[in-house]
Amino acid sequence: MAVYKKTYRRYEGPLTPERQRFLVIPRYAFEEMRRSRFLNLFFLASFIWPLICALVIYLHHNLSALKLLNLDADKLIRIDAGFFLTYLGIQSMGAFFLAAFVGPGQVSPDLANNALPLYLARPFSRSEYVLGKMLVLVTLLSLMTWVPGLLLFALQGYLEGASWMAANLRIAAGLFFGAWIWILVLSLLALALSAWVKWRPAAGGLLFGVFFVAAGFGGAINGILRTRWGNLLNISHLIGSVWVSLFEEPMRRGAGAVFFRVARGEEIPIWCCWAALLGVCLICLFLLGRKIRGVEVVR
């Protein structure tokens, strides 16, 4: 490309479609992320567990391999809703760490450097900005959770037969919707905290605080008041309950997913869990709406 035109001239060329411009933000964000060695390694490591799961599914259906390893198929982990729920729990916890690392870097640098007026002085709305930033997290977390999950389901269906697939479509739906709920809550929380806390490490730390400190506080309420309603503050409990209802209702067998346990006797009505998660999302959107502005008005 020749750089010889050193005078001001108007741009007369074609423009990209307005509705696609929010995709510019994730493209730049991914280019930035590619430079982080830690992030690349973490992201690659997040596929170890799906690979182990795929290996287990494969072993289940390969008699010669089982014989070679001297294993009994019945003694291996059962490939059922519990298996996929465990898979989702482990991957979702990985996704949480990734969100805590990537999320704070999304909005806080723009706020700290006062870059928002430059974004929003263009034909680019606040919602497109949030959507673009959210797409970064949604893409990464999807690649960690439901995308490999559905591939595992497809592998199991392929090896087990179409009848198994048809009988267990609920698992696929649970994987897809369960992961999406977690991704939405996590992305919105990470962005909202990133918008309010301009210092990146503090925003990441606060995300851990929201999950673990709030869960501890909920547990304390449960203990002191001898109630179950403290679980409304425990996001992992809320997500676990929703997952159980998506994967196993009405024949509930387990106690939720690993890291997202729903202890028997401590359940709260499922509609309360949905409402609480919706409340978290709405609060996050409100917080983002307050902060993502062209100019900050000090009243």
Next chain:
Amino acid sequence: MQPVIELDNLEVRLGERTVLNKLTASLTGRSIGLLGPNGAGKSTLINTLLGFHAPAAGTARVIGLDIRTRARQVRGLTGYMPENDSFIASMSGVRFVRLMAELSGLPQEQALERAHEAFFYVGLGEVRYRQIGTYSLGMKQMTKLAQAIVHGPKVLFLDEPTNGLDPPARKRMIQLIQEIRDHGDLHLILSSHLLRDVEECCDQVLILKDGQIAAFCNLEEERRANRKFLELETRGANGTFTAALAKLGCQTAPGAGGRIKLVLPDGVEIRQLYELAAQQQVQIRRIHCKRDSLEDIFFKAMEPANGRL
């Protein structure tokens, strides 16, 4: 001629405070200055035109587009250089400007090409791959200008563009603004509290005070008019000289001590006054051109009703 900016009873409130109070004006100039003391509402007016603040009453139009209903189109036609530092510190200059060009709708390749061009144009070609966080204040100002012009806007909003610049950097910035004004097919809206910046770059000036329009003047007309009002200090002048001036078509008002105030008609040059004085053997010791500068206009506009600043 279509107005660049039309203010139609525009009122903006931030909380309980009315920051812009029923502004009505139609600005048609190629380069328009927004002048006023700190807190007069200049930046708020620009922010409102860009859609950052919703008008509480009235409306405004930018190149005929209503900011209430067509804010997105307005932002598509404008470039904005904000007053404060605005950038992404961890990005290289050219990458940042390219991002801004892409957000304005330029395809990737054109955005990259224009980002390079814009950087060379503002004189930062050699440092375009450095992180913006390492730039000096002057470089950051130029980067802000580069991102404002990279997509070739029709209206360019410059909010205090010379803020914090040393004299050479200020001179360079003013030269660039003048060049963009003279060679670019765009309109400039320059907000500043520095009279010199506005005087050097603008042909129309809107003076704001306490959120209201204190004065509006066409600098070009003022400059033209100023050339017509003269005050002569003479020796030896008498009624004959005044009559001869009147014969030339000048309106005259003789004063004490040989002073004569006059209005020069079109087509009469100052040289002719000297020729006339030579014929009449009158000495012209001094000629004062009336200089009602922007400074005078500004201070007149700032005067409250009781005459005290």
